[in-house]
Amino acid sequence: MQRTLARGLTGHEPGSTVTIQGWVHRRRALSGVTFVVLRDRSGLAQVVVKDPTTLAAVAGYGEETVVSVTGTVAANASAPGGVEVVHPVFEALTDPAQTPPVELWRPTLTAGLPSQLDHAGVSLRHPVRQARWKLAAASLRGFRDTLDARDFTEVHTPKLVGSATESGANVFEVDYFGRPAYLAQSPQLYKQVLVGVFERVYEVGPVFRAEPHDTVRHLAEYVSLDVELGFVRDHRDVVAVLRDVVAGMVAAVHEHASEAVRLLGIDVPVVPAELPVLHFREALEVAGAPADEPDLSPAHERAVGAWGLREHGSDLVVVEGYPTASRAFYSHPDPEDPHWSRSFDLIFRGVELVSGAQRLHRHADYVETLAARGHDPAAYTSYTDAFRYGVPPHGGFAIGLERWVSRLAGAANVREVTLFPRDLHRLAP
Amino acid sequence: MQRTLARGLTGHEPGSTVTIQGWVHRRRALSGVTFVVLRDRSGLAQVVVKDPTTLAAVAGYGEETVVSVTGTVAANASAPGGVEVVHPVFEALTDPAQTPPVELWRPTLTAGLPSQLDHAGVSLRHPVRQARWKLAAASLRGFRDTLDARDFTEVHTPKLVGSATESGANVFEVDYFGRPAYLAQSPQLYKQVLVGVFERVYEVGPVFRAEPHDTVRHLAEYVSLDVELGFVRDHRDVVAVLRDVVAGMVAAVHEHASEAVRLLGIDVPVVPAELPVLHFREALEVAGAPADEPDLSPAHERAVGAWGLREHGSDLVVVEGYPTASRAFYSHPDPEDPHWSRSFDLIFRGVELVSGAQRLHRHADYVETLAARGHDPAAYTSYTDAFRYGVPPHGGFAIGLERWVSRLAGAANVREVTLFPRDLHRLAP
Structure with missing residues (x-):
């Protein structure tokens, strides 16, 4: 039947x-x-x-x-x-099941988080844990649908890389047929090179951070939603795509995970047609911080989040123009005043969710910036060489899936929204 | 403007x-x-x-x-x-470009493959190379759309794992905060456990094989399209989903990559409403091979492919019932005759493209089979424990993206359809 x-x-x-x-x-x-x-x-x-x-x-x-x-x-x-x-x-259809190590039938999971994670294969069956992942799956769908509709090409770039670029620290080393290789911390360098091929690209895939901090926000492996696009005027063109991507993710959550939204009783953000933007200098003022702070602290980000709600009724605020020295070497300085960069963060409910920027696109700028920052340009040639052959002005951003879902679901710990988290202490199941 | x-x-x-x-x-x-x-x-x-x-x-x-x-x-x-x-x-919009290391304006890329790969960031710009990847991107879209429409949940499982399960060989070892970890060879064990959560799951992600063979078909890292579903009667329910998935991939290639199909002049297969199926025994007969062969050789697969074209006008043939001893330990034996398994391969144009099976779902069967095959059951407990708590009869399959595209595009070497291939010798760019 x-x-x-x-x-x-x-x-x-x-x-x-x-x-x-x-x-x-x-x-x-x-x-x-x-x-x-x-x-x-x-x-x-x-x-x-x-x-x-x-x-x-x-x-x-x-x-x-x-x-x-x-x-x-x-x-x-x-x-x-x-x-x-x-x-x-x-x-x-199976043998009688043994008594599960966590109680699944109660409305909330009463087992402690370590116990839930030790028995992830079973505790994920709880309707609350299932619903949290449904938010993730729907968000992924909205992410791709938004970008597919805008002529982006999905790419898959290697996770095994030959040199520990971008930042020398926090990389996992792999025995690659007897020589050292590293797990990619991001597809950053590849997605920029691929703008030279497809103009607009995105990737959904794992990234790896040998993160020695044992916090509620950090994982050793997480899913990164990466976007990069060419022929931009400045980072504001990138912010416009980011706005549409987040709106698409939210729409997909409503469309494909409405039952999860209901079950979890969560408040899905409304994405304004235009995201409120503060310059970094203004963000410091809003936070009552000294004007020479090099970056925003968590407390500053909370203040910025409160400003967005108060002034614009928005859960989302863009902060742009972070000091160039505080950002990655490939960030494009503001041509008017290179102390500031054409970078931005998206603050979602008082926490940084997304980092992005217009990037450098001239080969000479890479050579100069790498040298000025004390990097070995030789380690970057297989990446920077592409810029000898015409890569258009471009920019992009990355969204951490688990961080997005944890904020959306109001989960205190990113491990509560990850199927099988990896951290300093946990490598199984 | x-x-x-x-x-x-x-x-x-x-x-x-x-x-x-x-x-x-x-x-x-x-x-x-x-x-x-x-x-x-x-x-x-x-x-x-x-x-x-x-x-x-x-x-x-x-x-x-x-x-x-x-x-x-x-x-x-x-x-x-x-x-x-x-x-x-x-x-x-950029400085004048240097002369590219490969000529991009000719109708075909005349540079040899090693040179193309050394300069992948540039050679991928060639319209032929772009078009091949467009087949891949469209196929991914068709894969997901087909499964989303059938109530599957997208999942992302860890690529860093604590033990070298499934097969001890060919795994990459990682220095994980001072202790050994391994790169996952497949999401096999996780997707089975997740059938116990979501019933129907799929994953698109990298898999890693420390493949010592330097062939035109093998990569050290590739993109695997994994599917697993519960509440099946036997492997034929899995084959039916596979048929729809391949049909969906083909439809998406027509819909989203028609320009690539035209440029490459390729012959996209027609997927029959029902895939022709041969039992392994019959496949050996078709190939004129001895009845006691344990597996199909490449020559046998070509003969099966020719049979499909000749008898059914189909580029696709399913071979089912491979000898249980030739398949992975989690393959479900045929209850009528456990010498044969409820496994299958999909042969596309004479080459194996997909492997799948109904899997074991009883905990006792895992314990018995692992022991019989000389595996250490202790290494598998974080996986097999889930089967103590009710995992329904299930099965699934995996498609190698690069292998699919290379057959579709008629590329002799899988590296011709991979953005940045990884193999025994190549770790950059």
């Missing part, structure tokens, strides 16, 4: 026969009747067991046992979706 | 003023006139230069210099799209 999903039960007339399949999410045994809540990928369904033989069988199906249930649809206003399945015949 | 793309020129009336931007693809200087072919992300446009001052300027713009050209649209049947730009005013 064709399988019906839990969310599809309401489409069946009371009295009709259906087969549902899923996990025994919870059993409640009363006198002479057991309610079995079945969980499948679409949600929950209630099955009412009264027949003594079936009651005995169900008593042996521990929570998480996978079953197929054929029965009759009946109306019940107090059941999920207003319907339940009665007169069920159960068939176990 | 708003930029017009090369492919958009035909939408402008002759006599109107346009600005186009891109790379100087080629200059042909005749007596008193120079034709500049401009390349942008959409294609080529011809610019006719007659003004002496502009002629002198253009003489200084070596091929690959990035320029902005404002001029007048004029009809010319012999120009790309039937229109060209006359009375141009040039503005260089």
